[in-house]
Amino acid sequence: MSSIQYTKKIALIDCNSFYVSCERLFNPKIRKKPVVVLSNNDGCIISRSTEAKALGIKMGEPYFKAKDIIIKNKVNVFSSNYSLYGDLSRRVMRTLKRFNSAIEVYSIDEAFLDLSNFSDDEVEKVGREIRETVLKWTGIPTSIGIAKTKTLSKVANHIAKKKKSGVTSLIGIENIDPILEKVEINDVWGVGRQLTKFYHKNGIYNAKQLKNKSNTWIKKNSNVLGSRTAMELRGVPCIDLETTQTKRKSCVVSRSFGQRIEKYQELKEAVANYCLNASEKIRSESLIAKSITVFVRTSPFQSRFGYYSNSKTIDFAISTNNSIEIVKTALVALDSIFKNGYRYQKAGVMLTGLSNEDGSKNLFSCEKDEKIKGLMRSIDNTNYRYGRSTLSLASAGVQKRWNMRREHSSKIDTADFYLLPTIRAN
DNA sequence: TCTGGGGTCCTAGGACCC
DNA sequence: TCTGGGGTCCTAGGACCC
Numbered sequence: 122m123s124s125i126q127y128t129k130k131i132a133l134i135d136c137n138s139f140y141v142s143c144e145r146l147f148n149p150k151i152r153k154k155p156v157v158v159l160s161n162n163d164g165c166i167i168s169r170s171t172e173a174k175a176l177g178i179k180m181g182e183p184y185f186k187a188k189d190i191i192i193k194n195k196v197n198v199f200s201s202n203y204s205l206y207g208d209l210s211r212r213v214m215r216t217l218k219r220f221n222s223a224i225e226v227y228s229i230d231e232a233f234l235d236l237s238n239f240s241d242d243e244v245e246k247v248g249r250e251i252r253e254t255v256l257k258w259t260g261i262p263t264s265i266g267i268a269k270t271k272t273l274s275k276v277a278n279h280i281a282k283k284k285k286s287g288v289t290s291l292i293g294i295e296n297i298d299p300i301l302e303k304v305e306i307n308d309v310w311g312v313g314r315q316l317t318k319f320y321h322k323n324g325i326y327n328a329k330q331l332k333n334k335s336n337t338w339i340k341k342n343s344n345v346l347g348s349r350t351a352m353e354l355r356g357v358p359c360i361d362l363e364t365t366q367t368k369r370k371s372c373v374v375s376r377s378f379g380q381r382i383e384k385y386q387e388l389k390e391a392v393a394n395y396c397l398n399a400s401e402k403i404r405s406e407s408l409i410a411k412s413i414t415v416f417v418r419t420s421p422f423q424s425r426f427g428y429y430s431n432s433k434t435i436d437f438a439i440s441t442n443n444s445i446e447i448v449k450t451a452l453v454a455l456d457s458i459f460k461n462g463y464r465y466q467k468a469g470v471m472l473t474g475l476s477n478e479d480g481s482k483n484l485f486s487c488e489k490d491e492k493i494k495g496l497m498r499s500i501d502n503t504n505y506r507y508g509r510s511t512l513s514l515a516s517a518g519v520q521k522r523w524n525m526r527r528e529h530s531s532k533i534d535t536a537d538f539y540l541l542p543t544i545r546a547n
Numbered sequence: 548t549c550t551g552g553g554g555t556c557c558t559a560g561g562a563c564c565c
Numbered sequence: 566t567c568t569g570g571g572g573t574c575c576t577a578g579g580a581c582c583c
Contacts, residue, residue, distance in 0.1 A: 160569035167565095167569070183568040201569085228565045228572095313563050344575070346563085373571050422568055434558095469570090526567090 130236040133274040139230035140168035155196040200527040208535040241293040248288040272353035275310040301329035374399040375469020378523040390518030409440040411474025415454040420466040431458040
């Protein structure tokens with residue numbers, strides 16, 4: 122073995138109860154109080170403050186099931202406000218970038234940061250500095266885990282979440298087995314429900330056991346992902362830091378309806394709206410789609426009304442991001458799967474086979490295409506300035522009975538200057 | 548009656564993530 | 566009565582080819 126070894130140091134920064142923290146930022150009265158944030162349509166609980174967790178409210182639990190506890194304990198409830206969370210997320214990420222440009226924004230509330238250029242001894246101190254800076258500049262509390270691989274930094278982060286300092290480094294620890302032994306196998310990054318079942322069946326209950334399982338066994342009995350996880354637990358990096366933003370490959374817009382829908386006309390309106398949303402999204406990223414999938418379904422939880430779920434995919438003649446074309450095609454797809462007599466609960470569209478718009482000069486480009494592009498541009502600009510769906514298509518309807526329920530919105534808009542929290546220096 | 552072997556490409560569905 | 570939304574990757578199996 123060579124004595125010169127370049128050790129990577131990866132930090133995982135994770136915002137604590139992110140959506141709750143965002144709401145608290147604008148509402149100091151709910152600090153130290155139990156708070157939950159609901160998913161779209163006020164369906165499930167997707168973010169909980171520590172106080173709410175302590176009451177036994179589970180992640181992903183349907184709101185109506187937790188309602189008793191919520192009322193009894195005067196838990197503060199919020200509908201989700203994604204434009205607010207997205208805005209605050211960007212502020213957090215911008216702050217992180219000042220520590221190193223080698224950053225991978227992993228999700229709305231998480232980022233991996235390369236800290237390899239710091240020495241073993243100083244890395245934990247740097248972690249604490251990052252945490253303090255993010256808190257001071259954005260008001261969002263974070264937990265930071267630092268280790269040799271992404272999977273181990275997830276483990277470290279897990280531990281950091283329970284510590285007051287909020288920072289844990291596994292760098293420089295000779296034997297991490299005692300630490301990994303306390304990590305349940307289902308808490309390991311990349312191990313979901315099915316793998317947990319499989320590992321349990323084979324006597325693997327914690328991260329240490331997976332780490333020390335032989336390579337040959339893992340390769341024979343699971344797939345590449347399984348062996349990658351095991352290697353990462355051993356401190357061998359197998360999952361790269363993805364610092365360059367790659368273009369997405371698909372774009373989905375789907376919603377549960379505020380109330381069940383039975384009329385074909387209303388379903389058509391909903392699907393048309395999702396198409397407008399999706400096509401605007403891919404246009405803003407200069408992408409075009411090769412095909413579209415439309416899907417509808419009834420509630421999987423109410424079998425007494427009969428369950429129906431179906432989807433249809435259609436290829437466009439030529440890849441496109443033209444709203445009119447996309448809506449037209451989606452309605453053809455919908456027509457082929459719609460069945461009368463069902464109470465539909467959800468529908469969605471998926472644009473797939475996305476590619477760069479400018480790489481698409483084809484034989485049939487013509488003046489008409491340019492005109493359509495101009496039209497799409499002006500629709501996007503107007504909607505950007507005056508709010509979404511200022512300009513829409515007739516097929517998108519105006520009634521929108523199918524719109525989401527949002528009964529607990531905080532109605533905070535960070536685009537509104539006067540609502541921004543002020544930080545006083547003294 | 549008996550019908551090879553190997554390669555590529557595509558797609559649907561499953562598993563996982565937050 | 567009431568159960569989210571948006572992604573990626575892998576695999577198995579079918580279609581097709583020589």
